[in-house]
Amino acid sequence: MQDQPFRVIVIGAGPAGLYLARALGGAKIDYVRGNHLLLFPHTIRLLHQIGLYDDAKKRSYKLRRKIDMTKSGYVLSDYAMWHLLEERHGYPTLPIQRYDVLEMLYKSIPNGKRLIKTGAKAMSIKETDQGVAVELEDGTVETGSVVIGADGVHGMTKKYIEEAMSKNTTEATDTTLFYTPTASQYYSIYAEGTNTKKIPSGIFYETRDTGRAIQLGADNDKLRIVMYRKLPQQMAGPVPYTAEQMEEFAEALFDMSVAPGVSLGEIWPDFHKHTARLVNQHEGFAKHWHTGRVVITSDASVCTSSVNGLGINCGLHSSHSLISFNKPCSRSSAGNPSTELLREAFARYQHIRARELKAIYNQAYSSMRQLTWDSWKDWFIDRFLRRWIGSDFLVRKYLNPLICKGQILSYVPFEEVSGPLQWKRTPGVPINENKNSEPLVVEQAQ
Template sequence: MSKPEDFKVIVIGGGPVGLTAAQILTKAAIDFAVVERRESVHPDEGAGIAIGPTTYRLLDQLNLLPQFDEIATPINTKNVMTRDGQLYNSYEFHMREYHGRPIAFAHRHDILRTLYITLPAEAQARIKTSKRVTSITTTADGVTVTCDDGSIETGSIVIGADGVHSKTHSMMAAMTGQEAPVFPSEFQGLFGNGPREKLPVETAPSDNWEAHSPGLSSQVFTGYSQEDVKQFVEEIKDLHVTSKLTIGDVFPHVNKAGLTLLQEGVVKSRSHERIVLVGDAASKITPNLGLGYNSGVLDMIVLVNHLRSTLLAKSTEERGEIREEDIANVFKAYEDDRRELTTKVTAAAQGVVRNHTWLSWFRKVFDRHLTPAMGLETWYGKSIMGPQLGKQQVLDWVEEKNLVEGKIPWTYRPSQVDLGEVDVKA
């Protein structure tokens, strides 16, 4: 049992979803700590991430729209080719038309950095780096998280936002006497990023190109401008990186690329006792649909909506305490709300990657001929994915100052007035 005002969340993992958790918990005035194993909160690594309309609604609530407008490039068109570059499908994204917001592409590093630097200093101080979590113990009163440097964090609940190889998930499994679960991976993904201007043939900004072929598909977003980067490098080109090399010497030769397995799957249960999973730790969606981060953002919105309303309700009771059954109810409500969409989206992404890689003759005919001939991509966005997105939650106590809507209305419009800075400790 703990008093609502003493409630503290330990977030394991300071990736995109962990830092989004930090933003939302700050907005909700719920105490938290984030423990991240890497040395930096925003390492310059990883692939680009597409931000969709449901995430834009949260960014509006967090007053982060201007900052994300600076780092994200809206994507307008998708062009689909064969392996040897023959174009066979080209269509507009209709996100603005259907949902009032675009789909826009940003670097993981820029997203992490923006989420971090826009936090108030006292919230930044709660994000602790170079701490790999090695164990979690739960009791009737709370949780203790131990890190590899011997430090410990104590709190009321743990949110596992530690990605597809989630230590939190494997420890949850161990607590229930199960094997550490592993999401299967049938595909691997090569990713990288670089300056559009360096490409030997000119490409328009704000395009999305894909090649589909037997066993192989590619995906590129051409929204990346290097002008600011170049200008900054020019300003600091004399800075040494070794005794004999400067940034100006090194930068033209920098390449960022990586190879990763593309796991797929949804965990059977997202919670156990005082531990709950979000983001890639809970559902791993192949990147073809560009929904992994957006799904993790929805996880956090729903989880904190339930958690905050429970804390507030308890804080109005005389001698109100947060009991284990209250936490179990919060986690159950969160799982119930998230089950349908994550299951559908993960399955849809599994189908899409197999269509793009023409894994059977039917999938090839479907992708190569039926999809462009019948405009199935546009139909899917409008009739299947669109209504699902339209049903998703936003923070239910914060005003959306710049709420926009497209042809598919938002069904969830909890508050037009900012109830926002209500402190559960007050």
């Protein structure tokens, strides 16, 4: 198998999996609807590089301001956050539906319709020194050089790696890496509705209270909302909530303002209940990201709450980072690289990317608790200290540097946009891609 071309099998057809497929060259996928996302300027830049910027703008709208409020509607701050991010980095921040991102990426994949394989689900993984074999639900077996798991925090790829590493008594673990088990202390409703109250467009409203919070974005005719509540007790796995439980959840927040002069109870009937979702907010940092030929990325490796909107952005940039670390492997003169070469590349990827993500994970963890006033300290920080420091100081200190360090495909030149704050990574000279190396993406159906 050493003479075979380098072939990647991607498990999971979410945004990270499809971005991997688009960046690597092709895919076989199927997908379902999900929640809405917030794409920051460095991620819009990634979409621009692969020709999807104009499509993303058509499916979204520009955010300009962020308004922080208490449950009574008292405005704590009104900050032109999104306008200033675009002014400083050149690209806007776009709120967009998950299914729109999936559709954009899928349609951009070369020969996507010809390669699509519906109903595919990975059931098992086997790896040898020569390659990998993934058995699908229909009994077929796909072979390749590498498996990349983008199938989520509870996906089978992560479980495979955990089981394999628990049996491995010879390979040393990097004890300097951050690790925390995946658990849920909060749960949320994601919903989309009609803007019958004519709430102003382009504003991101964030309302806080003890144990609960609401984030609302308004377009001219649409509303997108995320509601947060603290769980009665910590949970370790996914929970299938009912429509009745979702209604009970929402009713507990009816008294909270979602915009000045408008409460959740007034607009909840305007939301589409058949597409709304009640889900747990998973938080966790995986200990093992890879074996010899199997590696995980996106929220399979690091899962944060959605409160700061950076989850999808981190997932796409992690996927890109993984591609960059494995470019030397895909261009190996032997065709199919050795397991040792791949293991070294995966270890470097985890070592560097984990350190980049640790700060983002910690920030999201703290933000969730500060927004829901989880303790007197969190209440004081959110209610007073943040207001005294000022939103712009926090954005300049933490968010602007993060955006400037966004990943980019070194081998895809394009006419990028920039602002006064320059990008730290820029495209290089195109390289010759292996035309025989098409990734296979397997959807993990729920």
